[in-house]
Amino acid sequence: MKFQTVTGLVPVETVGLADSHAHVWIAPQDGVAPDVRIELHDFDRIEAGLRDFCALGGTLLVDCQPGGAGRDTTQLAALSRATGLFITSTTGFHRRIYYPPDDWLWSATEDEAVAYFVEELIIGTRESGGTIRATTIKIGYDDTIEGQTRVLMEAVAEAARQTGALVLFHTEAGRNVEALPPFFAERGVSPSRLYLCHVDKRPDVGLHRELAQAGVLLGYDTFARPKYNPEQNVWKLLPALVADGLGEHIAICLDLAFPEQWEQYGGGPGLRFLPTQVLPRLRADGIEEATIARLTGGNIARYLVHQSHQE
Numbered sequence: 106m107k108f109q110t111v112t113g114l115v116p117v118e119t120v121g122l123a124d125s126h127a128h129v130w131i132a133p134q135d136g137v138a139p140d141v142r143i144e145l146h147d148f149d150r151i152e153a154g155l156r157d158f159c160a161l162g163g164t165l166l167v168d169c170q171p172g173g174a175g176r177d178t179t180q181l182a183a184l185s186r187a188t189g190l191f192i193t194s195t196t197g198f199h200r201r202i203y204y205p206p207d208d209w210l211w212s213a214t215e216d217e218a219v220a221y222f223v224e225e226l227i228i229g230t231r232e233s234g235g236t237i238r239a240t241t242i243k244i245g246y247d248d249t250i251e252g253q254t255r256v257l258m259e260a261v262a263e264a265a266r267q268t269g270a271l272v273l274f275h276t277e278a279g280r281n282v283e284a285l286p287p288f289f290a291e292r293g294v295s296p297s298r299l300y301l302c303h304v305d306k307r308p309d310v311g312l313h314r315e316l317a318q319a320g321v322l323l324g325y326d327t328f329a330r331p332k333y334n335p336e337q338n339v340w341k342l343l344p345a346l347v348a349d350g351l352g353e354h355i356a357i358c359l360d361l362a363f364p365e366q367w368e369q370y371g372g373g374p375g376l377r378f379l380p381t382q383v384l385p386r387l388r389a390d391g392i393e394e395a396t397i398a399r400l401t402g403g404n405i406a407r408y409l410v411h412q413s414h415q416e
């Protein structure tokens with residue numbers, strides 16, 4: 106089984122340590138409000154951060170910035186070549202606040218959006234002139250399925266059905282994620298094609314168990330975020346799900362979108378937090394090595410494989 110990266114197909118077995126929800130590059134966006142504008146585009150600093158991660162065993166980064174919201178797959182490919190790290194990119198859409206007011210996607214028809222998402226997955230991204238393929242389809246989900254978000258979600262469902270690609274969700278701290286599996290199931294997209302991110306900000310064990318049992322992949326990313334009280338929340342939630350035998354449905358991430366979260370920009374914790382803090386803690390908590398390998402790379406690699414394109 107292989108999955109697409111910005112530099113070509115990669116066998117699932119070659120993935121070791123991964124950040125399953127990463128931000129590698131965010132180009133400046135004209136027309137986006139200053140309070141929500143994120144810029145991450147200093148090639149040398151980013152390259153240094155990725156090299157650090159590689160030196161500590163890092164192998165894969167799942168970039169989560171969709172086209173039109175600061176993604177630049179040509180930079181992702183250059184960084185992948187410079188460091189040897191595998192990087193995947195995403196089509197789809199983020200929350201509307203991350204786009205200039207006149208962005209075409211926010212008045213696109215469902216058919217236009219389907220054509221765009223499928224083109225980026227099977228031919229290549231717009232900014233690469235169709236030479237670099239996206240791997241996942243992102244949805245910026247606030248908590249309701251309405252308006253243009255609904256049109257775009259219908260389009261994502263159709264694109265996922267056509268390509269077998271994984272649908273990656275930004276959720277607002279897990280709000281109303283219950284609505285997602287039924288919406289997609291009604292449109293022929295299995296829960297095993299859904300990857301719900303930021304859901305450990307809503308550490309309801311019963312809900313997580315139910316979603317995992319349905320086949321969904323859950324993205325946990327608050328390990329280095331004191332604001333979300335990781336000791337009381339994610340570090341209780343994660344072992345509970347693993348104890349239930351649901352460790353194949355969790356992907357560990359850091360979601361370092363802001364430059365101040367990168368050591369190379371003078372901040373922290375940096376990608377090294379994963380190998381130097383999270384890995385030893387998983388071991389200290391008594392989780393088996395094979396499960397740790399899945400949580401920190403194996404699971405995301407398997408879900409990234411397009412289900413209709415297995416090799």
Ligand SMILES: [Zn+2]
Pocket residue numbers: 126127128169360362
């Ligand atoms: Zn993110």
